[in-house]
Amino acid sequence: MIRNQALIDRLSEGNRRFLDAASAEGDVSPVLRRRTAAEGQTPYAIVIACSDSRVIPESIFSAGIGELFVIRVAGNVLDNHQLGSIEYAAAHLHCKLILVLGHTRCGAVSAALSGGGDGFIRYITDEILTAIGEERDPDAACCLNVQHAVDTIRREFAEHPEIPSADLDILGAVYDIATGKVRWL
Numbered sequence: 001m002i003r004n005q006a007l008i009d010r011l012s013e014g015n016r017r018f019l020d021a022a023s024a025e026g027d028v029s030p031v032l033r034r035r036t037a038a039e040g041q042t043p044y045a046i047v048i049a050c051s052d053s054r055v056i057p058e059s060i061f062s063a064g065i066g067e068l069f070v071i072r073v074a075g076n077v078l079d080n081h082q083l084g085s086i087e088y089a090a091a092h093l094h095c096k097l098i099l100v101l102g103h104t105r106c107g108a109v110s111a112a113l114s115g116g117g118d119g120f121i122r123y124i125t126d127e128i129l130t131a132i133g134e135e136r137d138p139d140a141a142c143c144l145n146v147q148h149a150v151d152t153i154r155r156e157f158a159e160h161p162e163i164p165s166a167d168l169d170i171l172g173a174v175y176d177i178a179t180g181k182v183r184w185l
């Protein structure tokens with residue numbers, strides 16, 4: 001059941017503007033910068049996205065200063081640092097929409113499909129391999145990786161004393177780096 005349809009519509013509408021305009025941008029005006037500095041931030045969504053330089057949530061959703069609380073990590077995987085960031089934004093900034101945004105042609109997913117990485121990268125590819133199991137199709141693996149993160153967030157915050165799960169939407173989507181479109185899962 002969707003609880004915050006207006007917030008989801010706002011992301012979708014932002015992506016539509018991004019697709020329509022050659023250089024869609026959110027409001028990054030000095031006025032808004034000063035106002036949010038003085039009054040604090042009230043982002044309307046939490047976005048967990050890959051660090052890939054082609055995947056820029058503020059651009060993809062035509063968002064400006066103070067609108068999105070963005071967590072970026074290669075492969076959009078989660079561990080306790082990311083969960084702590086989500087917890088902060090949901091409990092203290094009262095974000096009611098949490099979006100895990102995977103993307104096409106993700107290097108982290110490709111590395112996992114190729115058997116995993118070396119060094120610190122292995123922490124990321126191991127998490128992706130846990131998410132995708134036996135799946136070897138890149139697009140299907142990407143979706144499974146997003147769904148795994150969505151399931152983790154739902155599980156970890158199911159009974160959180162400061163985050164009423166009855167108010168939350170925790171969703172997954174995949175951004176197509178070729179077309180610019182966001183596909184909701």
Ligand SMILES: [Zn+2]
Nearest residue numbers: 050052106107
């Ligand atoms: Zn990626």
